[in-house]
Amino acid sequence: MSFLSEIQRRRTFGIISHPDAGKTTLTEKLLLFGGAIQEAGAVKSNKIKKGATSDFMEIERQRGISVATSVLAFEYNGIKINILDTPGHKDFAEDTFRTLTAVDSVIVVIDVAKGVEEQTEKLVEVCRMRNIPMLVFINKLDREGKDAFDLLDEVEQKLGLTVCPLSFPIGMGYDFKGIYNLWEKNVNIFTGDPKKDIEDTVEINDLNSPELEKLVGEKHANDLRDNIELVNGIYPEFNKEDYLKGIQQPVFFGSALNNFGVRELLDCFVEIAPKPRPKQSEERLVKPEEKDFSGFVFKIHANMDPNHRNRLAFVKIVSGEFHRNNPYLHVRNGKKMKFSSPNAFFAEKKEIVDVSYPGDIVGLQDSGNFKIGDTLTEGEILNYKGIPSFSPEHFRYINNADPMKSKQLYKGIDQLMDEGVAQLFTLELNGRKVIGTVGALQYEVIQYRLEHEYGAKCTYENLNVHKACWVDPEDTKSEEFKDFKRVKQRFLAKDKSGQLVFLADSMFTLQMTEQKYPNIKFHYTSEFD
Numbered sequence: 027m028s029f030l031s032e033i034q035r036r037r038t039f040g041i042i043s044h045p046d047a048g049k050t051t052l053t054e055k056l057l058l059f060g061g062a063i064q065e066a067g068a069v070k071s072n073k074i075k076k077g078a079t080s081d082f083m084e085i086e087r088q089r090g091i092s093v094a095t096s097v098l099a100f101e102y103n104g105i106k107i108n109i110l111d112t113p114g115h116k117d118f119a120e121d122t123f124r125t126l127t128a129v130d131s132v133i134v135v136i137d138v139a140k141g142v143e144e145q146t147e148k149l150v151e152v153c154r155m156r157n158i159p160m161l162v163f164i165n166k167l168d169r170e171g172k173d174a175f176d177l178l179d180e181v182e183q184k185l186g187l188t189v190c191p192l193s194f195p196i197g198m199g200y201d202f203k204g205i206y207n208l209w210e211k212n213v214n215i216f217t218g219d220p221k222k223d224i225e226d227t228v229e230i231n232d233l234n235s236p237e238l239e240k241l242v243g244e245k246h247a248n249d250l251r252d253n254i255e256l257v258n259g260i261y262p263e264f265n266k267e268d269y270l271k272g273i274q275q276p277v278f279f280g281s282a283l284n285n286f287g288v289r290e291l292l293d294c295f296v297e298i299a300p301k302p303r304p305k306q307s308e309e310r311l312v313k314p315e316e317k318d319f320s321g322f323v324f325k326i327h328a329n330m331d332p333n334h335r336n337r338l339a340f341v342k343i344v345s346g347e348f349h350r351n352n353p354y355l356h357v358r359n360g361k362k363m364k365f366s367s368p369n370a371f372f373a374e375k376k377e378i379v380d381v382s383y384p385g386d387i388v389g390l391q392d393s394g395n396f397k398i399g400d401t402l403t404e405g406e407i408l409n410y411k412g413i414p415s416f417s418p419e420h421f422r423y424i425n426n427a428d429p430m431k432s433k434q435l436y437k438g439i440d441q442l443m444d445e446g447v448a449q450l451f452t453l454e455l456n457g458r459k460v461i462g463t464v465g466a467l468q469y470e471v472i473q474y475r476l477e478h479e480y481g482a483k484c485t486y487e488n489l490n491v492h493k494a495c496w497v498d499p500e501d502t503k504s505e506e507f508k509d510f511k512r513v514k515q516r517f518l519a520k521d522k523s524g525q526l527v528f529l530a531d532s533m534f535t536l537q538m539t540e541q542k543y544p545n546i547k548f549h550y551t552s553e554f555d
């Protein structure tokens with residue numbers, strides 16, 4: 027197959043949802059359709075179960091699972107599908123944000139009873155800001171839930187989307203009869219049998235046909251006719267261009283657990299979802315079709331076995347072909363590197379590959395050379411944008427608890443930060459180190475990993491910080507900026523790349539500081555124009 031056809035047939039996407047909405051179940055059903063797994067239950071959920079916070083073995087076990095499910099690839103009707111895992115747990119939200127820089131589109135899963143939940147809001151906002159094409163799947167229709175129109179309203183209002191229903195439910199919960207597919211113009215009858223692989227789909231080109239009564243009964247038939255009329259009246263017609271631009275979002279209804287409505291979603295997805303998209307680097311826009319290889323690291327996973335400290339760096343291929351054993355330029359450190367055993371990912375395993383294409387993810391063995399955001403090319407200087415750090419929510423001083431092991435401690439901290447486990451801030455005043463995280467769980471992960479992988483011990487000390495703000499003065503030589511640095515000296519730190527950060531102890535302090543220094547901007551993310 028030619029290079030161009032390989033690109034054309036790739037779809038790389040992520041499934042995002044609030045925990046428990048059904049992401050794992052949906053992933054599994056998609057893999058079943060692709061024939062990539064044989065039975066349900068094969069995909070392990072990587073979610074952090076409640077109460078796991080203090081159970082280190084549990085954390086380790088789950089880290090193991092999450093490497094296995096980081097990328098799941100399968101073929102469906104000649105299309106190569108790569109699903110990138112996005113942890114739903116809020117403590118790992120940054121992982122998910124970074125993964126979203128490597129997807130070309132997303133599927134958003136929403137629980138019909140719970141509606142739009144907090145994590146979904148945050149993740150969709152990131153996708154919206156980047157104009158990532160989104161499909162919405164409203165799940166668990168076999169349960170009693172919210173009215174379909176109310177839900178569509180909620181999706182529009184809370185998520186700021188412009189929805190376009192491509193399927194619509196007939197009844198719900200105990201009375202769930204099936205869905206009408208506006209995309210294919212047929213009715214799919216719900217039998218509640220998840221093993222059924224041939225669906226009871228009946229073509230209904232004319233909703234006024236008496237056939238509908240026979241299928242779902244008079245009440246449901248009439249309701250459906252009214253509902254579809256409303257849908258056609260209220261919502262815009264599906265427009266593929268708008269979907270691809272990220273300004274219109276098709277919606278499907280179904281029940282992942284019952285494997286119902288999933289095929290419709292998948293069939294539509296492979297038809298409309300974008301092939302690998304061009305990506306903006308600091309230098310220029312890079313197109314997948316370009317001959318020269320380029321890619322960037324969006325995730326680093328440490329080996330769980332302390333005897334083999336190697337890590338796996340996940341590289342998304344943006345352009346050209348990636349070949350095993352070819353020398354590639356590591357742009358940040360200016361060195362050429364060869365990879366003798368790059369991994370490609372399949373449903374449940376990874377294998378060494380000779381060549382990979384744009385849209386694919388390769389896993390590269392790494393002994394500490396990579397950081398999240400690093401770029402590899404054939405020689406050109408390119409730096410891919412869009413992997414910012416966000417202000418952490420939690421802050422603690424980290425102290426060395428074993429003076430004999432300070433080298434190990436600093437190496438460990440350094441590598442864990444490169445992996446993106448947390449953020450390190452060094453105080454300007456006294457050089458003390460502060461670890462900032464999205465969730466409290468990471469402190470335990472860090473402590474455990476420092477001890478087991480690096481042989482170092484640490485303790486934490488509380489620190490009262492509300493938010494870390496990246497400081498952006500209009501003029502670094504101004505009296506105002508000098509005054510700010512003098513007055514706020516105790517609260518200033520450098521992040522890992524040397525950018526100046528203000529650790530504000532409260533919202534009030536931040537507001538007062540903003541008022542007092544109007545020519546200094548304070549940002550909640552490390553990347554700003």
Ligand code: G4P
Binds near residue numbers: 044166281
């Ligand atoms: P997540 O990855 O988004 O966190 O969700 P996951 O797929 O693990 O699903 C969360 C729970 O919701 C699971 O039940 C799953 O079986 C259930 N579920 C998923 N899709 C549907 C659906 O269409 N209908 C119904 N009724 N339930 C659904 P659990 O009891 O938490 O886990 P398990 O013990 O069944 O695995």
